[in-house]
Amino acid sequence: MAFIRLHDISVEFPIYTGSSRSLKKMLLNTTTQGNIARDARDRVAVHALSDLNLRIEHGDRLALIGANGAGKSTLLRVLAGIYEPTGGRVHAQGRISALLTASVGLNFDLTGRENILMRGMYMDVHPRDMRQHIEEIAEFTELGYYIDMPVRTYSAGMVIRLCFAVATSMHPEILLMDEWLAAGDAAFLTKARQRMEDFVSGTSILVLASHSLPLLEEWCNRAVLLDHGRIAAEGSVAEVAAAYTAAQSGNA
Amino acid sequence: MVGRRACVKRKQRRGPPQLDIGAASRHKSGMVYIARAQTAQDFAEPVPPPQGRAARAWCDLRDGAAKSWMWTALALQDIRLRYRGSVLGPFWVTISTLVMAVSMGVIYAQLFQIDVATYVPYLTIGLIVWQLISTLVSEGCETFLRADGIIQQVPIPFSVHVYRTVCRNFLVMAHSLAIVPLGYLFFAMPVGWHLLAVIPGFVLLALNGVWICLLLGLISARFRDVPPIVGAFLQVWFFLTPVIYPVAALQNWRSLAEWNPFFAAIDVVRAPLLGAAPLETSWIVLLISTAIGSAFAFAMFARFRSRIAYWM
Numbered sequence: 001m002a003f004i005r006l007h008d009i010s011v012e013f014p015i016y017t018g019s020s021r022s023l024k025k026m027l028l029n030t031t032t033q034g035n036i037a038r039d040a041r042d043r044v045a046v047h048a049l050s051d052l053n054l055r056i057e058h059g060d061r062l063a064l065i066g067a068n069g070a071g072k073s074t075l076l077r078v079l080a081g082i083y084e085p086t087g088g089r090v091h092a093q094g095r096i097s098a099l100l101t102a103s104v105g106l107n108f109d110l111t112g113r114e115n116i117l118m119r120g121m122y123m124d125v126h127p128r129d130m131r132q133h134i135e136e137i138a139e140f141t142e143l144g145y146y147i148d149m150p151v152r153t154y155s156a157g158m159v160i161r162l163c164f165a166v167a168t169s170m171h172p173e174i175l176l177m178d179e180w181l182a183a184g185d186a187a188f189l190t191k192a193r194q195r196m197e198d199f200v201s202g203t204s205i206l207v208l209a210s211h212s213l214p215l216l217e218e219w220c221n222r223a224v225l226l227d228h229g230r231i232a233a234e235g236s237v238a239e240v241a242a243a244y245t246a247a248q249s250g251n252a
Numbered sequence: 253m254v255g256r257r258a259c260v261k262r263k264q265r266r267g268p269p270q271l272d273i274g275a276a277s278r279h280k281s282g283m284v285y286i287a288r289a290q291t292a293q294d295f296a297e298p299v300p301p302p303q304g305r306a307a308r309a310w311c312d313l314r315d316g317a318a319k320s321w322m323w324t325a326l327a328l329q330d331i332r333l334r335y336r337g338s339v340l341g342p343f344w345v346t347i348s349t350l351v352m353a354v355s356m357g358v359i360y361a362q363l364f365q366i367d368v369a370t371y372v373p374y375l376t377i378g379l380i381v382w383q384l385i386s387t388l389v390s391e392g393c394e395t396f397l398r399a400d401g402i403i404q405q406v407p408i409p410f411s412v413h414v415y416r417t418v419c420r421n422f423l424v425m426a427h428s429l430a431i432v433p434l435g436y437l438f439f440a441m442p443v444g445w446h447l448l449a450v451i452p453g454f455v456l457l458a459l460n461g462v463w464i465c466l467l468l469g470l471i472s473a474r475f476r477d478v479p480p481i482v483g484a485f486l487q488v489w490f491f492l493t494p495v496i497y498p499v500a501a502l503q504n505w506r507s508l509a510e511w512n513p514f515f516a517a518i519d520v521v522r523a524p525l526l527g528a529a530p531l532e533t534s535w536i537v538l539l540i541s542t543a544i545g546s547a548f549a550f551a552m553f554a555r556f557r558s559r560i561a562y563w564m
Binding site: 013014016023077081083098100101109118121122123124127 | 319321322325329333336402403404406407408471475477478481558561562563
């Protein structure tokens with residue numbers, strides 16, 4: 001039974017600009033007793049998430065809604081275990097597969113086939129086991145001969161298909177997806193949804209961040225509205241989407 | 253209002269859960285917030301106790317080491333990609349080492365007035381080991397930087413990238429080591445079980461490689477001007493280390509070489525391969541640097557491990 005619990009999660013980002021990335025400036029700063037402190041320590045911290053509590057249960061297909069910079073991607077990264085939160089605790093159970101940025105983690109000089117094996121490795125799947133899934137992935141992606149061509153030659157849509165197929169091939173229990181999924185065309189979305197439903201009984205949790213409210217209403221059964229790193233509303237997708245649209249038009 | 257559960261902010265930092273409904277007014281969206289009824293059961297399930305930083309860092313190093321299939325496969329792929337499209341592939345390393353050893357060997361043997369049969373093997377093995385150490389140090393800086401895509405995408409142990417870098421550099425070295433048997437044949441040097449004495453040296457080199465990549469990778473991820481500094485340092489250090497000249501040439505400055513960890517690292521591999529015993533100080537220096545380096549790198553890793561993903 002997969003689940004995710006977030007207890008009082010806070011994420012604080014140090015933003016390093018130019019000179020604070022420099023060791024020389026930092027050393028200079030300590031030896032001159034901070035005379036040029038403003039120059040060298042231009043560190044700005046961004047509170048991406050503050051004291052966030054969330055329980056995601058078996059069977060939840062959760063939509064993350066929020067304006068740009070509300071903390072959706074950061075939250076997904078915390079859920080994926082990529083960012084260790086600066087405060088609070090994450091308690092999760094279940095095999096996680098995260099599709100956060102489509103192209104990152106792909107090697108554009110390798111062929112589709114080689115990239116499938118490599119992505120599999122990052123998902124902790126031995127190439128030996130991954131090879132058995134290649135044909136099934138190739139079939140889903142409809143890449144045809146392209147599967148043996150360098151990914152460099154792929155269109156954006158083909159890259160999305162490949163990544164989605166690989167991420168879902170190992171039947172994860174928790175699937176996390178960022179908004180790029182919506183960049184696929186209608187045919188792909190229908191097919192992807194079909195694939196999701198095929199194993200949604202197996203996958204117990206889906207977390208999807210997107211700006212496309214129709215897509216979220218179709219895919220999800222629960223929603224959370226993020227605002228400045230806090231949960232501003234929680235409920236059914238329709239309700240939260242309505243609150244979001246109201247807030248957006250109120251601000252405008 | 254039934255079925256509309258909107259919980260604004262729940263606080264349960266120690267003690268029973270409290271509701272903070274007042275926080276709702278801070279939000280502009282104009283929704284009515286209703287705190288979801290919370291039962292004690294809500295937060296009753298056991299949360300695993302938090303692990304300390306050192307424990308998590310240790311788990312990272314251990315779990316990464318257990319995934320040996322992953323980092324060897326990644327290291328092999330790095331090498332394949334680097335030489336993709338070239339006919340000889342990584343054997344270019346073998347050839348360039350051979351060319352360098354022969355040309356430098358003949359000229360410097362003249363300059364130093366040493367017998368070619370003694371000098372060329374000494375220089376060749378010295379160059380091979382120096383190359384290993386210097387690429388471990390310079391590529392060690394990029395351990396995490398060049399894996400930024402993976403670090404931001406999937407939560408695999410950070411140490412996998414460290415082992416991958418060390419493994420890749422040892423594999424590259426293995427290619428240049430392939431010319432050593434040629435040298436044994438050409439100079440009719442004795443071959444036998446005594447050559448196995450090189451193994452502890454390689455083990456110590458690998459251990460040092462791990463802490464070097466871990467530490468430099470960590471520092472360079474935060475401070476982006478470290479790789480060029482390290483590069484400049486390596487250039488100078490090459491001349492301070494008896495790679496192309498014999499230790500004896502230093503005369504009164506011998507101790508400069510004896511206490512140089514880079515020389516110690518070369519000596520524990522070079523001497524056994526030439527059928528001699530390494531200096532006693534080389535073992536001492538190398539063991540000390542392994543111990544101190546590992547301890548320091550581990551402390552830094554434990555302290556900053558969770559920040560690496562944020563630095564990318």
